[in-house]
Amino acid sequence: MLVAKNRNREFSVRYLPGFSSMAILCFVLLYAPIVALVIYSFNSGTNIALWEGFSLQWYVVAWENELVQEVTFRSLIVASIASVTATTLATMAALGTTRTRNYRGQMVIYAVINQPLMVPEIVTGVALLIFFAIIKAATGYHGLTYLVAAHTAFCIPFAYMPIRARLEGMDGILETAAQDLYATPVQTLRRITLPLLWPGILAGLMLAFVISLDDVVITELVKSAGQDTLPTYMLGQLRRGITPEVNAISSALLGVSVLLVSIFFILRTR
Amino acid sequence: MSNSAAEVRSSNRGLHEHSEVARRKKEVRNNLLLCTPALIVLILAAAGPLLIVLIYTFLKAGPYGGVIWEWSWDGWFQVFLKKDIFDDTVSIADAHISIFWRSVKLSVQSTLTALILGFPTAYFIATRSPNTRNLWLFLITIPFWTNLLIRTFAIMQVIRDQGIINTLLINFGFIETPIEMLYTEFSIMLGMAYVYLPLMVLPLYASIEKLDFRLIEAAYDLYATRIFVLWRIIIPLVKPGIIAGSILVFIPSLGAYVTPRVLGGGKNLMLGNLIELQFGQGRNWPLGAALSITLLVIVMVSLLVYVQNLQRKSD
Amino acid sequence: MSDPISQRQIAVEIDSATKIFESETSSVTALDNVSLKIRENEFFTLLGPSGCGKTTLLRLIAGFEHPTSGRIRLYQEDITFLPPYTRPVNTVFQNYALFPHMTVRQNVSFGLEMLKRPKGEIEKTVDEVLNLVRMEELGDRQTSDISGGQQQRVALARALAPKPKVLLLDESLSALDYKLRQDMQIELKRLQHETGITFVFVTHDQEEALTMSDRMAVINEGRVLQVGTPSEIYNFPTERFVAEFIGDSNFLEGQITEQNETHVRVQFSPASAVELPSGQTLLSAKKVTVAVRPEQATLTSATEQATLQGVVKSMVYFGTHTHYVVELDSGDEFTVHLQNIRGHELHYENGSRIGVMLDPAAMQILKD
Numbered sequence: 018m019l020v021a022k023n024r025n026r027e028f029s030v031r032y033l034p035g036f037s038s039m040a041i042l043c044f045v046l047l048y049a050p051i052v053a054l055v056i057y058s059f060n061s062g063t064n065i066a067l068w069e070g071f072s073l074q075w076y077v078v079a080w081e082n083e084l085v086q087e088v089t090f091r092s093l094i095v096a097s098i099a100s101v102t103a104t105t106l107a108t109m110a111a112l113g114t115t116r117t118r119n120y121r122g123q124m125v126i127y128a129v130i131n132q133p134l135m136v137p138e139i140v141t142g143v144a145l146l147i148f149f150a151i152i153k154a155a156t157g158y159h160g161l162t163y164l165v166a167a168h169t170a171f172c173i174p175f176a177y178m179p180i181r182a183r184l185e186g187m188d189g190i191l192e193t194a195a196q197d198l199y200a201t202p203v204q205t206l207r208r209i210t211l212p213l214l215w216p217g218i219l220a221g222l223m224l225a226f227v228i229s230l231d232d233v234v235i236t237e238l239v240k241s242a243g244q245d246t247l248p249t250y251m252l253g254q255l256r257r258g259i260t261p262e263v264n265a266i267s268s269a270l271l272g273v274s275v276l277l278v279s280i281f282f283i284l285r286t287r
Numbered sequence: 288m289s290n291s292a293a294e295v296r297s298s299n300r301g302l303h304e305h306s307e308v309a310r311r312k313k314e315v316r317n318n319l320l321l322c323t324p325a326l327i328v329l330i331l332a333a334a335g336p337l338l339i340v341l342i343y344t345f346l347k348a349g350p351y352g353g354v355i356w357e358w359s360w361d362g363w364f365q366v367f368l369k370k371d372i373f374d375d376t377v378s379i380a381d382a383h384i385s386i387f388w389r390s391v392k393l394s395v396q397s398t399l400t401a402l403i404l405g406f407p408t409a410y411f412i413a414t415r416s417p418n419t420r421n422l423w424l425f426l427i428t429i430p431f432w433t434n435l436l437i438r439t440f441a442i443m444q445v446i447r448d449q450g451i452i453n454t455l456l457i458n459f460g461f462i463e464t465p466i467e468m469l470y471t472e473f474s475i476m477l478g479m480a481y482v483y484l485p486l487m488v489l490p491l492y493a494s495i496e497k498l499d500f501r502l503i504e505a506a507y508d509l510y511a512t513r514i515f516v517l518w519r520i521i522i523p524l525v526k527p528g529i530i531a532g533s534i535l536v537f538i539p540s541l542g543a544y545v546t547p548r549v550l551g552g553g554k555n556l557m558l559g560n561l562i563e564l565q566f567g568q569g570r571n572w573p574l575g576a577a578l579s580i581t582l583l584v585i586v587m588v589s590l591l592v593y594v595q596n597l598q599r600k601s602d
Numbered sequence: 603m604s605d606p607i608s609q610r611q612i613a614v615e616i617d618s619a620t621k622i623f624e625s626e627t628s629s630v631t632a633l634d635n636v637s638l639k640i641r642e643n644e645f646f647t648l649l650g651p652s653g654c655g656k657t658t659l660l661r662l663i664a665g666f667e668h669p670t671s672g673r674i675r676l677y678q679e680d681i682t683f684l685p686p687y688t689r690p691v692n693t694v695f696q697n698y699a700l701f702p703h704m705t706v707r708q709n710v711s712f713g714l715e716m717l718k719r720p721k722g723e724i725e726k727t728v729d730e731v732l733n734l735v736r737m738e739e740l741g742d743r744q745t746s747d748i749s750g751g752q753q754q755r756v757a758l759a760r761a762l763a764p765k766p767k768v769l770l771l772d773e774s775l776s777a778l779d780y781k782l783r784q785d786m787q788i789e790l791k792r793l794q795h796e797t798g799i800t801f802v803f804v805t806h807d808q809e810e811a812l813t814m815s816d817r818m819a820v821i822n823e824g825r826v827l828q829v830g831t832p833s834e835i836y837n838f839p840t841e842r843f844v845a846e847f848i849g850d851s852n853f854l855e856g857q858i859t860e861q862n863e864t865h866v867r868v869q870f871s872p873a874s875a876v877e878l879p880s881g882q883t884l885l886s887a888k889k890v891t892v893a894v895r896p897e898q899a900t901l902t903s904a905t906e907q908a909t910l911q912g913v914v915k916s917m918v919y920f921g922t923h924t925h926y927v928v929e930l931d932s933g934d935e936f937t938v939h940l941q942n943i944r945g946h947e948l949h950y951e952n953g954s955r956i957g958v959m960l961d962p963a964a965m966q967i968l969k970d
């Protein structure tokens with residue numbers, strides 16, 4: 018009979034055979050390579066597949082590599098400027114598009130803000146390569162500004178998302194109440210709107226920073242000579258195969274990302 | 288009432304009369320003003336340059352990269368055709384065709400792989416208790432927000448000849464020589480499925496979570512088997528999620544650059560690498576521009592399907 | 603404060619205000635040519651069904667909306683288009699709208715800070731106001747850590763602290779449970795008394811309006827139907843809507859057959875007529891509706907002496923009263939509430955023939 022097969026298992030409508038094992042397998046597959054990478058970054062040997070004992074030597078090697086220092090510093094500079102700028106602009110844009118009467122052009126604004134999410138990175142990268150080449154030819158300026166501008170642009174939608182979500186969940190009556198209590202629009206923004214929006218803004222900042230720090234494709238196409246960031250430097254190192262040093266750098270970068278993204282999640286659920 | 292608020296503010300008092308229409312206009316102007324800085328940056332450093340790419344597709348390639356400002360169809364022509372340097376005969380650019388084909392094939396394969404792995408995972412998460420559900424979702428999303436290059440490195444180490452899989456297999460005596468997985472189409476496919484898996488799981492989860500389990504109870508009540516319920520009830524009901532997840536994996540796979548470069552070892556190019564090549568060693572910017580626009584159009588069409596699917600879901 | 607209200611200064615004047623909300627698809631007239639005069643230190647209530655425009659009227663006074671046409675004046679001064687933060691008017695919002703990122707004290711001092719009052723004065727006023735609403739103990743609590751009733755008090759304190767000329771309260775009690783609500787009704791009256799501030803109070807609860815107001819305005823569909831003291835509104839409703847919305851009423855259709863300086867004769871049927879004292883309204887129409895409160899009529903078994911005749915259709919005992927429904931000979935139903943006085947209980951059986959006696963002084967001719 019139908020029932021006989023599952024006699025030992027309590028019947029559940031939600032149960033599907035093999036699904037849970039498959040899901041667990043999936044989580045293992047997702048994390049195993051990353052965990053392996055982190056573990057082997059502490060390997061004392063040069064072979065990244067053979068465990069020869071615990072050591073921090075590759076972190077020391079990476080730390081003392083002047084080139085690594087240089088590209089790390091550049092990555093941090095670009096990510097800091099780009100994420101702060103992008104978050105500021107995204108906050109303003111969120112205030113200008115959320116909790117308002119619908120107005121004409123709003124759809125166009127959404128489309129422009131979300132455009133970097135829709136267009137493949139390689140295409141944006143190529144477009145910026147061409148555009149900046151024209152400007153470089155015209156002005157002769159080859160500085161870091163191009164990279165910062167590109168990063169700022171593609172960070173905007175990531176910063177915009179959590180800020181907008183937070184703003185939409187905020188009750189407009191609080192601002193009305195502030196104005197009733199003699200707060201001018203500027204005072205209302207400073208004393209009520211921004212403090213309440215703050216977790217969203219911080220979440221946006223975290224996300225933007227991580228996205229900028231991790232970018233490979235656009236940076237690879239936009240950077241001028243000698244403007245490697247940490248990820249493009251690592252991509253370039255690949256020609257020599259994966260060294261334990263790259264492993265150590267990867268693990269460190271991974272740690273930073275996981276930390277910032279965790280903060281983002283905590284802020285978002287607050 | 289000597290302290291009344293009125294007196295303090297009396298200096299502020301100017302009678303501004305404006306109609307509702309004028310007030311609304313001012314509000315819209317303020318909103319636009321707030322959006323302007325973001326829009327300027329995005330138009331200058333993201334959206335606007337796409338137009339220049341379109342223009343470049345119709346220019347002549349410069350000898351050392353760049354372009355010569357002369358009208359030419361060469362960029363578009365070379366997407367699928369090539370001209371023999373010696374006798375000017377036109378033939379199909381089979382190298383390009385095979386790269387296009389590989390891009391589509393590997394993207395479809397990685398989408399299917401992600402679907403097969405992602406569906407049970409999404410179902411598993413959606414059927415957890417509400418308290419633990421967020422933790423599982425967090426675990427799925429964390430890798431997505433971490434560096435794609437590093438995750439690709441991680442996969443690379445696992446499947447290398449001296450990697451974890453081969454070392455284990457050899458040590459346990461299953462094989463004698465390592466299985467060659469790295470630098471094959473398979474490794475690219477696997478890598479893309481791996482890095483884009485969260486994009487599959489999240490929309491699937493969103494639809495499974497909304498599943499009405501009373502329908503499934505009804506099916507079991509009518510003597511349906513587990514397999515029948517899965518195929519004929521659950522899958523049809525979560526189809527919008529399946530479509531959404533598939534498109535979200537397919538799109539970045541098609542434009543992938545890092546994964547095929549790292550895991551394909553320069554042998555197995557995909558569209559993204561072909562485009563980059565034209566701006567590097569290839570020195571054929573118009574062709575690169577035309578390939579970019581082609582990729583963009585394919586992606587936009589896929590997105591359109593995605594959006595329509597979303598709208599149908601909300602009806 | 604013993605001076606009659608009618609001699610006090612006018613605090614708020616709404617002068618022919620119309621508010622039309624326009625959108626691409628629709629146009630809603632929320633207020634239709636509303637004129638009102640609210641006097642100093644008055645407890646003035648706006649009463650009306652949901653969607654009639656009460657909140658809109660408050661928002662016009664507070665400055666969150668501006669009228670499509672018409673004027674708003676505060677002590678004769680035109681404030682129609684002044685922004686809210688320049689008006690000496692404060693609001694107690696329906697769901698309190700307390701700032702969640704500030705403590706009780708910070709909420710209460712917010713308005714004073716915005717007015718740039720000296721620090722010492724702010725401290726003093728906040729203490730005073732917290733005392734006034736009996737919240738002095740909880741000043742340092744976070745607003746999320748206090749009960750609904752306490753939040754209500756904080757909202758009140760916050761609005762009172764800047765000593766506004768007018769305090770607006772939008773259904774401020776409706777979120778509270780029954781007991782708390784009754785306490786707060788008394789509290790509000792006390793506060794109004796002690797502060798001397800003009801209160802404009804919005805409610806859709808007729809009982810609340812009747813018990814609390816000095817004067818009230820009944821609003822329906824954006825129009826002010828009647829303004830007066832609670833007893834004027836209850837006893838002399840001028841329109842059918844008012845008579846129906848506040849308390850219960852019987853309506854009788856009749857013809858005016860005679861009208862002079864002293865009386866109006868209304869004929870209900872060839873056999874029944876009443877003579878009402880005239881001077882309520884001069885009537886041009888022949889057909890009129892007369893309203894009678896159920897407790898203002900009595901029953902008699904001597905049917906020939908009564909104005910109206912019929913049959914007892916149902917009888918429900920309520921303790922203090924017994925409610926009778928009489929089916930009149932005209933076919934209409936008529937409700938009578940008879941007070942139960944010990945030793946004098948009257949009792950009429952279902953189906954028995956009965957007369958309804960009307961007191962001309964307690965009948966009200968309505969304008970249509």
Ligand SMILES: Nc1ncnc2c1ncn2[C@@H]1O[C@H](COP(=O)(O)OP(=O)(O)OP(=O)(O)O)[C@@H](O)[C@H]1O
Nearest residue numbers: 623630631632651652653654655656657658659806
């Ligand atoms: N901002 C607005 N835009 C469009 N229509 C509005 C707006 N505000 C109010 N209305 C409309 O104006 C009318 C009056 O609304 P209002 O909020 O003043 O009613 P109310 O008497 O306070 O009702 P309630 O007792 O339900 O609070 C309603 O029909 C409402 O839909």
Ligand SMILES: [Mg+2]
Nearest residue numbers: 656657658772
């Ligand atoms: Mg209201």
